[in-house]
Amino acid sequence: MLDWLKNINKEYPEFWKTYVSKFDKKSTRFVVLSTETSGLNPNKDVILSIGSFAVTNDSIAIGDSFEAVLLQYKFFHDNGLSNEFLVESKMKKLGESDAIKSFIEFIGNSILVGHHIDFDVEMINAALERLDCGRLKNEALDVDVMHRKLNDINDKQFSLDELCTAYNIPKSDRNSSAEDAYKTALLFLKLKSRLGIK
Amino acid sequence: MNTIAEHIADFLKEYPPFNHLTFEELSEIAISIRVVNLEKHKILFQINDLLHDSFYVVASGVINLSVIADAEETLLNKCNEGDIFGLRPFFAKNNYMMTAKAREESIVYAIPIATFRPFVANNSEVLNFLLESFAVNTRNPKDKENLIGKLISDNVFYSDQQSEMQYFQSLSYNTSPLKTTVTAIAKDVAQLMTESLKNNIVVCDNNIPLGIITDTDMRSKIATGRYPVTVSVDKIMSSPVITVVENVSLAEAQLLMLKHNVTHLCVTQDGTDKSDVKGIISEHDLIVAQANNPGVLIKEIKRCQSPKELKQIRERLTDLIQTSISKNIPLSHIFNIASEINLAIIKRSVELSILDLGSPPARFAWLSIGSQGRKEQLLLTDQDSILIFEDVAAEKYREVKDYFLRLGKRTTATLEKIGYELCPNGHMGSNMLWCKSLTDWTKQYDSWMNTPGENSNDLSSIFFDYEITFGEQKIEDAIGNVVFKNAKNNTLFFDFLGNDALRKNSPLTFFKNFIVEEEGPNKDKFDIKTRALMPLIDGSRLFILNFDIRGINNTFQRFKQLAITDPKHAEIYLNCGEAFLILSKFRTLEGLKNDNSGQFINLNELSKIDREKLKNALAPMRELEELIKSKFQLTQFS
Numbered sequence: 001m002l003d004w005l006k007n008i009n010k011e012y013p014e015f016w017k018t019y020v021s022k023f024d025k026k027s028t029r030f031v032v033l034s035t036e037t038s039g040l041n042p043n044k045d046v047i048l049s050i051g052s053f054a055v056t057n058d059s060i061a062i063g064d065s066f067e068a069v070l071l072q073y074k075f076f077h078d079n080g081l082s083n084e085f086l087v088e089s090k091m092k093k094l095g096e097s098d099a100i101k102s103f104i105e106f107i108g109n110s111i112l113v114g115h116h117i118d119f120d121v122e123m124i125n126a127a128l129e130r131l132d133c134g135r136l137k138n139e140a141l142d143v144d145v146m147h148r149k150l151n152d153i154n155d156k157q158f159s160l161d162e163l164c165t166a167y168n169i170p171k172s173d174r175n176s177s178a179e180d181a182y183k184t185a186l187l188f189l190k191l192k193s194r195l196g197i198k
Numbered sequence: 199m200n201t202i203a204e205h206i207a208d209f210l211k212e213y214p215p216f217n218h219l220t221f222e223e224l225s226e227i228a229i230s231i232r233v234v235n236l237e238k239h240k241i242l243f244q245i246n247d248l249l250h251d252s253f254y255v256v257a258s259g260v261i262n263l264s265v266i267a268d269a270e271e272t273l274l275n276k277c278n279e280g281d282i283f284g285l286r287p288f289f290a291k292n293n294y295m296m297t298a299k300a301r302e303e304s305i306v307y308a309i310p311i312a313t314f315r316p317f318v319a320n321n322s323e324v325l326n327f328l329l330e331s332f333a334v335n336t337r338n339p340k341d342k343e344n345l346i347g348k349l350i351s352d353n354v355f356y357s358d359q360q361s362e363m364q365y366f367q368s369l370s371y372n373t374s375p376l377k378t379t380v381t382a383i384a385k386d387v388a389q390l391m392t393e394s395l396k397n398n399i400v401v402c403d404n405n406i407p408l409g410i411i412t413d414t415d416m417r418s419k420i421a422t423g424r425y426p427v428t429v430s431v432d433k434i435m436s437s438p439v440i441t442v443v444e445n446v447s448l449a450e451a452q453l454l455m456l457k458h459n460v461t462h463l464c465v466t467q468d469g470t471d472k473s474d475v476k477g478i479i480s481e482h483d484l485i486v487a488q489a490n491n492p493g494v495l496i497k498e499i500k501r502c503q504s505p506k507e508l509k510q511i512r513e514r515l516t517d518l519i520q521t522s523i524s525k526n527i528p529l530s531h532i533f534n535i536a537s538e539i540n541l542a543i544i545k546r547s548v549e550l551s552i553l554d555l556g557s558p559p560a561r562f563a564w565l566s567i568g569s570q571g572r573k574e575q576l577l578l579t580d581q582d583s584i585l586i587f588e589d590v591a592a593e594k595y596r597e598v599k600d601y602f603l604r605l606g607k608r609t610t611a612t613l614e615k616i617g618y619e620l621c622p623n624g625h626m627g628s629n630m631l632w633c634k635s636l637t638d639w640t641k642q643y644d645s646w647m648n649t650p651g652e653n654s655n656d657l658s659s660i661f662f663d664y665e666i667t668f669g670e671q672k673i674e675d676a677i678g679n680v681v682f683k684n685a686k687n688n689t690l691f692f693d694f695l696g697n698d699a700l701r702k703n704s705p706l707t708f709f710k711n712f713i714v715e716e717e718g719p720n721k722d723k724f725d726i727k728t729r730a731l732m733p734l735i736d737g738s739r740l741f742i743l744n745f746d747i748r749g750i751n752n753t754f755q756r757f758k759q760l761a762i763t764d765p766k767h768a769e770i771y772l773n774c775g776e777a778f779l780i781l782s783k784f785r786t787l788e789g790l791k792n793d794n795s796g797q798f799i800n801l802n803e804l805s806k807i808d809r810e811k812l813k814n815a816l817a818p819m820r821e822l823e824e825l826i827k828s829k830f831q832l833t834q835f836s
Contacts, residue, residue: 051201059308060233062203091201168303170258178201186305189235 015101016133022109023137029110030055030141032188034180035120038075042122046075046096050103051178053185054110058192060185066106067178068092068099100127112140113188115160115180143184146191163187203228206307210255213280215327219317227317232308233257236300239762242284244297249287252308256281259304263296276301285328287311288318370487371465375478377402378411380432384420387411387431398462398478401435405474407464409435414461436460443469444476448487451479499542503550505615508543512578512616515539519576520790529779529786530754537573541667543616544570544583544609548668551608558605559598562587563673564627568660570667572735573752574782577789577796581610581618582660585627586673589635599633606633625658636673640680647684650694659698662739665751678748685743689830692744696830699736700823705729705816712801712813723798726785730816734778737822741771744829753778770825773818780815784808 012020033052039045047070054064069091075081094102103124114120117140125135144158147166164171164183167190172179207224210216216224232252236242236259243250245265254261261277274296277283286294288311318325376399378387391399391413401409411431419425419434440458442451444465454463461481467473495511495518502508515536522532548564568582569575585606590598606628614620627633634642646661662681666674685691705724707713712724738756745763750756757775761768789796801809 053202057232058234062200062206062231062233063229065200065202067201172205176201179205182202182205186233186235189233190237190303193235193237193240 012133013101013131015104016128016131019104019108020134020137025109027109027111028056029108030113030188031107031110031138032060032113032181032185033107033117033120034114034177034184035123036177037123038072040119042119042126045123046070046072047099047123047127048072049091049177050099051176051181052103052106053181055113055185055188058189060182060189065178066103068094068102070094070096070099072096096127097131100124100131104128104133107138110138112136112138113143113184114140115143115163115184115187116157117142141188143187143191146188146195150191150194160184160187167191200225200229203231206231209257209280210307213255213282215282215324218321218323218327223317227309227313230310230313232310234306234308236261236304236306238300238303240300242298242300242306243294244299245295246293248293249291250284250308251287251312252310253282253284253287253314254298255307255309256283257305257307259306260301261304261306262299262301264299265296282331285331288315288328371477371479371483372396373465373477375400375464375475377405377475378431379403380408380430380435382431383427384416384425384429384431384434385427388416388420388427398480400439400464400475400478401431401437402475407439407441407466407471407475408432409437410439410462410464410478411435412462438471439464441466441469441471442479446479448484452484455481455484495539496542499539499546502546505547505550505612508546508612509616511539512543516578516790519786523783523786523790529783530752532576533574533752533754533782536576537570540570540575541566541665544581544613544667547609547612547616548605550612551605554608555601555605558587559594559601560587560590561670561673562602563669563671564609564667565664565674565677566667567625567664568621569663571660571663571665571751573665576782576786577794578617578619579795580621581613582621582625583610583627583632583667584625584639584661584664585633586636586639586677587634588670588673589637595635599635602633603628603630623658625660636676639677643677643680644684647681647688647691650691659695659736659739662743663735663751681743682746682748686746692740692830695736695740695743696826699733699740699826705819706813710813714801715798720798722802723800724812725797726781726788726799727795727797730781730819731778731785733819734774734781734822737774737819737826738778740826740830767825770818770821774822777815777818780811784812784815 031052031054033050035047035051036049037045037047049069050066052066054061056064071093073095112121121136121140128135143163147158147163148154148156158166160180160183161171163169164187167187169183169186169190171183203225206228207221210224210228211219211221219227234242234254242254242261256277256279258279261281261283262273263275263277263283264273275283277298283298284294318328376390376394376396378390378399378401380401380403382401387399391397391411397413399411400407401411409432411434415434415436420427420429425434439462440454440460441464442454444467446454446463446465451463455461463479464471464475465477465479466475495514499508499511502511519532519536522535523529544564544566552558563586565571565584565586566582567584569579570582583606585602587598587602606626610620610626610628620626625632643661664674664677705713713729714722714724735753738753738760741760741764742750742756745760747756747759747763750759754775757771757778761771761775764771784799785796787796788799799812804812
């Protein structure tokens with residue numbers, strides 16, 4: 001309840017201050033993101049990988065992207081799991097704090113887009129809290145909500161796969177957060193033009 | 199490390215020219231790719247658009263490449279998955295020459311030219327493929343099979359109006375040819391030909407052609423000594439003659455000459471060599487006819503030094519229009535040709551003024567408005583134009599405006615000499631009011647559009663049909679931006695325009711008779727301009743502004759585009775478009791007949807069938823009116 005009082009005199013890390021200062025201006029850049037997590041509980045589970053692409057001018061900029069695998073040593077150690085599959089992947093590997101830090105730098109003041117984005121935002125917020133930072137300030141759009149709004153459906157949620165089928169987006173057998181982010185980005189482009197969002 | 203870039207590289211390496219590159223190179227390219235989603239019917243680029251900084255690869259879906267002539271789309275090519283298109287920026291600096299439109303929802307990869315160029319330079323196979331793709335002309339779909347790989351042409355020189363015109367263009371030829379009989383002596387005939395400066399003579403029997411003697415025959419049969427000069431002509435004539443019917447077209451005459459390897463064709467009454475001789479077509483006549491085609495006219499215009507020369511060309515255009523109409527060439531086609539020529543004439547007039555006055559002190563744009571702005575000027579109607587010059591420092595303003603006023607006056611005077619009457623309402627670049635700086639024009643449009651009705655005396659809807667004739671394209675674009683920005687959700691403005699469009703008097707009485715002028719010099723004539731054409735023109739403009747469609751100024755094409763943009767009412771739009779063409783034709787014929795603007799139709803001179811046709815063409819107007827009423831819920835001004 002009085003959380004904000006506790007934070008009032010708190011000294012934030014430098015990268016967070018830079019991030020906050022970016023919100024003086026409104027952004028026209030969208031960042032589509034998808035995270036892979038160890039579970040569904042923001043308080044206990046952690047992010048294992050992040051994939052995201054920027055969407056500007058109605059197109060996905062392949063180069064303007066962020067992908068990382070998070071080496072969650074502590075989490076795996078505490079839970080007695082093996083993280084070999086993470087270590088073996090070719091992806092860029094970062095510790096959680098470095099990954100979140102670079103990710104925050106990447107998104108800046110962009111509008112976030114994702115599939116059931118609330119959860120991703122919660123997970124990131126939890127990670128940010130561990131870094132003594134505040135919560136994400138970005139606006140966020142959910143492709144599922146956009147789809148339901150477009151079709152006037154209130155009583156049902158759609159999975160990413162269902163949405164991809166509905167909008168004719170080829171499914172790939174490769175599964176990664178980058179792959180999901182890319183599919184979500186295509187979905188977003190299609191929904192965006194249908195809903196007439198500028 | 200970018201997973202998706204690698205997926206894209208994986209995709210690309212299947213298709214030429216990317217198969218000549220390594221996976222690493224492709225991954226590098228893929229990093230800079232933009233992925234674009236195109237809705238169905240979305241246009242990626244169109245003819246005359248500025249070149250994009252990238253070319254495209256179809257990732258999924260189908261993209262149609264087409265050229266548009268006379269609001270008719272001609273499909274050049276369909277691009278499927280893996281096809282590349284939009285190569286123009288690699289090789290050329292001028293704008294796109296075709297339209298790329300998604301036939302279904304598609305995803306394309308935009309590959310920046312800057313990224314790709316080094317790979318082209320270092321890899322001759324890639325370069326060759328691109329060059330071939332660019333240069334090959336797949337206009338003929340049958341050729342497609344012969345192509346190696348899949349080449350998408352990007353450099354279409356659409357067989358434009360000029361060559362098509364040849365099929366319609368009629369020839370003027372010598373209708374009183376020299377004639378002689380079979381018994382004549384070669385020497386006398388040669389004498390006759392020399393005296394009358396002709397290179398041919400028809401040998402007739404009772405006006406029925408038996409043969410022809412040309413300079414060639416004289417050379418090859420007499421001068422070689424094979425026959426004496428005293429021989430009778432039947433020994434040296436070429437026989438039989440190649441005969442054609444009257445009204446043969448240029449193209450046909452050319453074909454016949456080539457086919458029979460002759461230099462002259464004989465025109466006879468029924469086209470056989472058993473009927474009366476009507477004339478002789480020589481190669482020279484063909485050359486003359488070709489000189490009367492639109493392309494040549496435009497070239498001549500560019501060389502003209504005086505209003506007088508331009509006037510002569512304008513008169514030739516009138517001939518061209520007249521023959522085109524009588525040959526049933528589609529009117530939309532004629533509109534195009536005529537407007538290009540009109541445009542060239544106005545442009546040259548401005549140039550001539552500049553040559554006289556010295557170069558302008560600031561950049562400017564001379565915009566044609568009204569009918570020429572809509573590219574619908576066939577007859578010599580009055581001239582409407584505005585002049586916009588770029589903003590200059592306050593102390594120089596007076597001087598600059600003074601220059602442009604003089605420029606405007608001179609140009610309009612030139613145009614008047616050519617035959618375009620001055621606008622009775624003074625809507626011309628020579629008018630103080632319509633020769634202003636960009637800022638002033640912006641203010642002008644702002645006030646017109648945001649407070650229509652107030653000071654509306656000087657608001658004429660023709661200001662919303664504009665086409666740049668001379669000067670800076672950027673200035674026209676700036677005005678276009680102002681117009682469309684203001685039009686957005688501007689109920690008041692549409693209300694005003696809508697009412698303006700509906701205010702025109704209806705063409706028919708309750709009993710479906712034409713309403714004719716009751717008094718004045720045009721008593722008992724039908725005012726086709728105000729009562730029939732204007733409502734359609736106004737209606738199409740209203741909708742085009744409302745749907746935010748830019749760059750289409752022609753009423754017929756506007757209707758066509760509206761049918762595409764607003765498919766729910768496509769039928770109404772298409773009917774209106776057709777009606778517009780029919781009505782325009784009536785007006786043009788009337789104008790050509792009387793050498794005026796054709797505004798008033800003398801109904802008594804029309805045949806009963808034509809009257810019915812005219813009446814039917816008025817029908818779609820009602821539907822358009824209803825559509826306007828329901829769409830804009832007109833209230834404020836009614």
